Amino acid sequence: MRVIQYREALREAMNEEMRKDDKIFLMGEEVAEYNGAYKVSQGMLDEFGPKRIIDTPIAELGFAGIAIGAAMNGLRPIVEFMTFNFSLVAIDQIINGAAKMLSMSGGQISVPIVFRGPTGNAGQLGAQHSQNFENWFANCPGLKVVVPSNPYDAKGLLKSSIIDPDPVIYMESELMYGDKGEVPEEEYYIEIGKAKVVKEGTDVTIVSFGKMMSRVIEPAVEALNKEGINVEVIDLRTVRPIDFETILTSVKKTNRLVVVEEAWPLASISSEIAFHVQKNAFDYLDAPVLRITCADVPLPYAPTLIAASLPNADRVVKAVKEVMYINK
Amino acid sequence: MSSVAITKETYLYWYELMLLLRRFEEKAGQLYGQQKIRGFCHLYIGQEAVIAGTMSATKKDDSLITAYRDHAHPIAKGMSPNAAMAEMYGKATGCSKGKGGSMHFFDKENKFYGGHGIVGGQIPLGAGLAFAEKYLGTDNVNVCYMGDGAVRQGSLNETFNMAMLWKLPVIFVVENNGYAMGTSVARTSNTTDIYKLGLGYEMPCAPVDGMDPVAVHNAMDEAVQRARRGEGPTFLEIRTYRYKGHSMSDPQKYRTKEEVEEYKAKDPIEVVKAKIEKEKWADQAWFDEVAAKIKNQIDEAVKFAEESPWPDPSELFTDVYAQENYPFIKD
Numbered sequence: 001m002r003v004i005q006y007r008e009a010l011r012e013a014m015n016e017e018m019r020k021d022d023k024i025f026l027m028g029e030e031v032a033e034y035n036g037a038y039k040v041s042q043g044m045l046d047e048f049g050p051k052r053i054i055d056t057p058i059a060e061l062g063f064a065g066i067a068i069g070a071a072m073n074g075l076r077p078i079v080e081f082m083t084f085n086f087s088l089v090a091i092d093q094i095i096n097g098a099a100k101m102l103s104m105s106g107g108q109i110s111v112p113i114v115f116r117g118p119t120g121n122a123g124q125l126g127a128q129h130s131q132n133f134e135n136w137f138a139n140c141p142g143l144k145v146v147v148p149s150n151p152y153d154a155k156g157l158l159k160s161s162i163i164d165p166d167p168v169i170y171m172e173s174e175l176m177y178g179d180k181g182e183v184p185e186e187e188y189y190i191e192i193g194k195a196k197v198v199k200e201g202t203d204v205t206i207v208s209f210g211k212m213m214s215r216v217i218e219p220a221v222e223a224l225n226k227e228g229i230n231v232e233v234i235d236l237r238t239v240r241p242i243d244f245e246t247i248l249t250s251v252k253k254t255n256r257l258v259v260v261e262e263a264w265p266l267a268s269i270s271s272e273i274a275f276h277v278q279k280n281a282f283d284y285l286d287a288p289v290l291r292i293t294c295a296d297v298p299l300p301y302a303p304t305l306i307a308a309s310l311p312n313a314d315r316v317v318k319a320v321k322e323v324m325y326i327n328k
Numbered sequence: 329m330s331s332v333a334i335t336k337e338t339y340l341y342w343y344e345l346m347l348l349l350r351r352f353e354e355k356a357g358q359l360y361g362q363q364k365i366r367g368f369c370h371l372y373i374g375q376e377a378v379i380a381g382t383m384s385a386t387k388k389d390d391s392l393i394t395a396y397r398d399h400a401h402p403i404a405k406g407m408s409p410n411a412a413m414a415e416m417y418g419k420a421t422g423c424s425k426g427k428g429g430s431m432h433f434f435d436k437e438n439k440f441y442g443g444h445g446i447v448g449g450q451i452p453l454g455a456g457l458a459f460a461e462k463y464l465g466t467d468n469v470n471v472c473y474m475g476d477g478a479v480r481q482g483s484l485n486e487t488f489n490m491a492m493l494w495k496l497p498v499i500f501v502v503e504n505n506g507y508a509m510g511t512s513v514a515r516t517s518n519t520t521d522i523y524k525l526g527l528g529y530e531m532p533c534a535p536v537d538g539m540d541p542v543a544v545h546n547a548m549d550e551a552v553q554r555a556r557r558g559e560g561p562t563f564l565e566i567r568t569y570r571y572k573g574h575s576m577s578d579p580q581k582y583r584t585k586e587e588v589e590e591y592k593a594k595d596p597i598e599v600v601k602a603k604i605e606k607e608k609w610a611d612q613a614w615f616d617e618v619a620a621k622i623k624n625q626i627d628e629a630v631k632f633a634e635e636s637p638w639p640d641p642s643e644l645f646t647d648v649y650a651q652e653n654y655p656f657i658k659d
Contacts, residue, residue, distance in 0.1 A: 025463070051463070057493070062452050062486025069456015072441055073391070075463060089482075096446050097453060105434035105442065106425030107647035141648050141656075165650030193655065241655045279659065 001184055007040045007177040009151040010116075013158035014041070014078060016187060018048055021076060024162060025052040027067055028080030028117075037082045038118070038177045064090035064115070068097045071113040071167075078162060081117035084133050084171060091136075098167040099142030114161045114168045119147070120211055120262045121310065122174035127298035132263035134210070137169040138240035139267070144192055145169045145240040149213035151181035153237055156190030164192060173211040195243035197250065201232035204320045205250040207273060208260040209236035212311060216260060220316035231320060239269050244276050251277055255286040256323040260311050265293040287323040292316060332549050334542060336609045338384050339600055342541050345383065346376035346597045348622050349400045352409055353572075355626050356399065356416060356430075360576045364633075365416040369430045370397040374571040377596035378503050379404045381544025382471055385552055389466070391439040393454045394473035395447065396431035397503075397570075401473065402440040407433070413629035419636035426639045427647060447508075448474065448481030451500070455491045458498035458555075469497040469555040471548075477508025479522050488529045488563070495560035499551040502563075503538065505570040510582040523565035531563050538568030539594040 004012075018024045026041060026048075032055040035042040045053040056063040060081065067077035081087045087094065098111045121130035138145045146161055146168055148154040154172070161168040198213075199221060208217050213235050224231055232250050236242060251257050257277055259270035270291035277289055295309035321327075353371045360369045372379075379400045382392070392401045403412055407423055415422025416430050424434050424443070432443040441457055444450040454472025461468040478484060479502055491498055502522050506513060514520050526533025532554065537543040544566060551562035569591035573580045604610050645656055 057486075057489060059486035059489065061483055062455075062490055065449070065452020065483060066456040066459055066487065066490060069393075069441075069453035069458075070460040070463065071456070072453065073457045073460035075460045092446055092449060093452065096444075096449055101442075102650060103648050104424060104428045104432040105436070105647075106423070106427045108424070108434050108436040109441065110650040112650070144649075241657075 001182040003180050004151055004183050005177065006151045006154050006172070006179045006181070007038060009155035009183050010040050010158055010172065011042065011044065013155045013162065015044065015047065017159055017162040018052065023074065024076045024078065025054060026078045026080065027054040027056055027063055029056055029058055029082050031055060031080050036080070038174060040177065041080070060086050060090040061093060065093040065097060067113060068093055068111055071111045072101060072109050076112050076162065078114045078116060081115060083129060083174070084117050084119040085129050085131055087115065087117070087133065094137070094143070094167070095140050099140045103142060110165055111167045112165050114170050116158070116170035117172060118174045119171040120173055121299055121306070124301050124303060124306065126301050130299040132261070132294070134171060134239050134261070135263050135268045138269065143167050143169055143240060144238065145171070146192060146238050147171045147210040148237060149210055149235050151179060151183050153190060153235070155183055156188050157192065157237060160189045160192050168192070171210065176211055176214070179214065190237070193238050193241045193243060195237055195246040196235045197232065197246065198235050199231070199233040201230040201254065203229050203254060204231045204256040204258060204323055205234060205247070205254045206231050206258050206260065206316065206320070207234045207236060207247055209239060209269070210262070212260050212262055216311050216313055216316055219313035220320070223313060223317050224320055229320060229324070242269070242272065244280070247273060247277065248281050251281045252284045255284050257285070257289045258316065258319045258323060259289065259291040260316055261291070261293055262311060263293060265291070265296055268293055287325065290319045290323055292319055331553055332385050334384065334545060336607070339604050339609060341384065342380040343597065343600045343604060344618050344622070345404055346380050346600065347618060348409070348625065349376050349379065349403060350597060351622050351626050352403065352412070352629070353399060355630065357572065357576065359416070359630070365430065366418070367429050367431070368396065369416070369576045370574065371570070371572045372397055372400040374591060375503055375505060375538065375568045376400065377541040377544055378501070378538050378566050378568055380596070381541040382501070382548050384541070385545045385548035386469070386471060389439065389468045390552070391441055391457050391468065391470045392473070393441040393450050393457060393470065394443070395450055395475055395478065396443070396445045397475065398431065398433045398443045402433050402435045402438065405435065405438040405440045407435040407438055407440065409625055409629040410632040413633040414636050417633040417636070418638065419633055420639040420643070421632065421636040425643065425647070448478040448483040450474065451478065451481070451483045452487045454500070455487045455496050455498050458491070458496040459494065461497055467556045469499060469552055471499045471501060473501045473503055475508065476502055476504040476506065476513050476522060477516070479525055480516055484525070488526070488531060491561040492529045492531050495558060497555035497558070498561045499548065499555060500561060500563045502565045504565050504567050507574065507582065509574040510578065512582065521565070523563060526563035531561055533563035534565070536564050536566045538566035539591070539596050539599070541596055541600060
């Protein structure tokens with residue numbers, strides 16, 4: 001199968017859907033003439049023209065709201081945030097507007113829209129450019145939150161997000177845009193809300209999503225394999241809704257769970273999963289659920305402090321051994 | 329100057345519409361006092377000429393959007409007073425199925441897009457509604473209302489910039505009733521001539537006498553024609569006055585009774601009535617007939633709301649997602 005970059009997978013998803021539906025347009029900072037801050041939209045202006053590939057001023061609140069208004073009136077906008085760090089100035093429009101419109105209007109006015117862009121840390125970018133908001137948006141009913149971990153998922157999930165009737169928050173990563181992976185030539189969609197068991201195993205269930213999968217989980221699994229520990233790995237793909245069924249099925253088999261995410265710990269995706277598992281699989285658990293998050297602090301600049309904060313493979317290995325009561 | 333001419337019929341229409349809105353809001357105020365209507369409730373009394381002048385200068389396919397003082401706009405667009413009253417009661421037959429309340433009226437069929445509770449939040453949405461019209465190649469416009477408080481929000485400035493840049497067919501209307509809740513315009517900004525905020529974006533802008541539907545109509549007509557020609561937005565500061573408090577719980581200690589009386593002397597319904605009488609466009613029998621018809625409409629709306637069912641609890645999880653069978657967390 002052919003191998004393409006994560007950014008190319010995203011671009012293909014947008015191109016394919018835009019060719020099928022004139023009502024889809026892409027709007028954001030630097031998406032058109034600059035070809036995208038991270039080159040996701042490279043060439044799209046040439047193909048679709050300035051009516052459908054639209055550069056905006058640096059005004060996230062304004063253009064997020066304009067896009068939501070356009071969606072209320074029959075269009076299907078894709079809004080690119082240069083990063084989700086900048087979505088905070090637009091969050092009123094997303095939460096009070098996009099997420100609630102259908103409910104407040106008694107089902108009359110839907111908002112089919114995708115807000116996409118990178119989330120999480122991407123090197124030494126300082127505290128204001130290194131945040132994870134997956135759990136913030138996932139908290140809000142009316143939204144769906146998709147966090148793909150590889151090029152194949154990125155394409156299939158973005159295509160599903162674009163044709164979805166509801167507002168979708170679609171989170172990528174600056175560090176993943178150059179990641180390569182197998183993506184078939186033929187069209188496909190991946191269902192929103194379904195997790196994927198990426199590796200079957202018997203000893204411990206590891207649940208994670210997004211950039212953590214390739215950067216933390218994969219090396220941890222490799223290290224654990226060498227020690228003869230056979231973990232089952234679940235990629236959530238979507239954090240609203242969360243596919244609890246797949247998690248529970250796995251935990252009932254392995255009886256142990258470690259959840260890994262890049263966000264802050266309080267009221268996070270891992271807290272929610274831990275609650276759900278203790279409530280619905282209490283008698284199956286042979287150890288407390290552990291979770292690995294970043295430290296409960298704004299992410300600093302210095303590399304030593306970043307390393308001390310973020311989840312890494314060693315911490316995952318340690319947590320897996322801890323739930324297995326292995327002391328070494 | 330007006331491309332939609334003001335005729336005898338316009339005056340008769342204005343009178344009937346404004347009286348309906350006035351009586352509807354008076355009844356809403358009473359019912360709020362009786363605790364039939366709960367939550368926040370913001371009445372439009374005194375500001376009727378703004379919507380009257382808009383309606384005569386726009387067409388059915390033009391859309392409206394506003395903030396939370398939102399009872400008048402959808403009724404003017406054609407929404408049934410029954411659905412409006414039932415919504416304030418929280419009944420299943422309300423215009424938002426009892427899920428919106430006083431601040432969140434919606435009527436997609438009549439192109440009324442809400443009913444928004446965050447001050448200034450509807451400004452980019454209105455521009456977005458207009459964006460879609462332009463994108464789809466229609467000649468429809470959006471009229472986006474806001475209060476004088478909203479113009480201090482960042483959303484206005486961001487939206488004005490893009491609406492001008494992209495020449496969106498939107499008319500931004502400040503219904504300047506002088507007070508952002510209890511704080512006068514002069515206490516919130518060095519710039520008290522609100523329309524001048526348009527100048528920074530080279531957006532055509534003007535102050536308009538909001539107690540006079542003719543002035544509103546003419547200003548709106550010019551703005552609408554400009555938008556239909558593809559020349560972009562207009563910013564109208566329509567100077568009006570609300571006779572009642574900001575919401576039902578407002579003791580109004582920030583203004584004098586004399587000030588309120590001064591505006592009531594210029595009441596748009598009385599002004600229009602005087603014109604009709606002077607021109608002998610209608611006799612007393614017509615006025616009596618209109619009054620009786622409106623009384624019936626309001627009585628009927630209250631009866632409808634009273635007798636309508638509450639939303640069934642099973643409705644709690646509907647209309648949150650367009651997707652069917654969304655897996656809500658129910659523990």
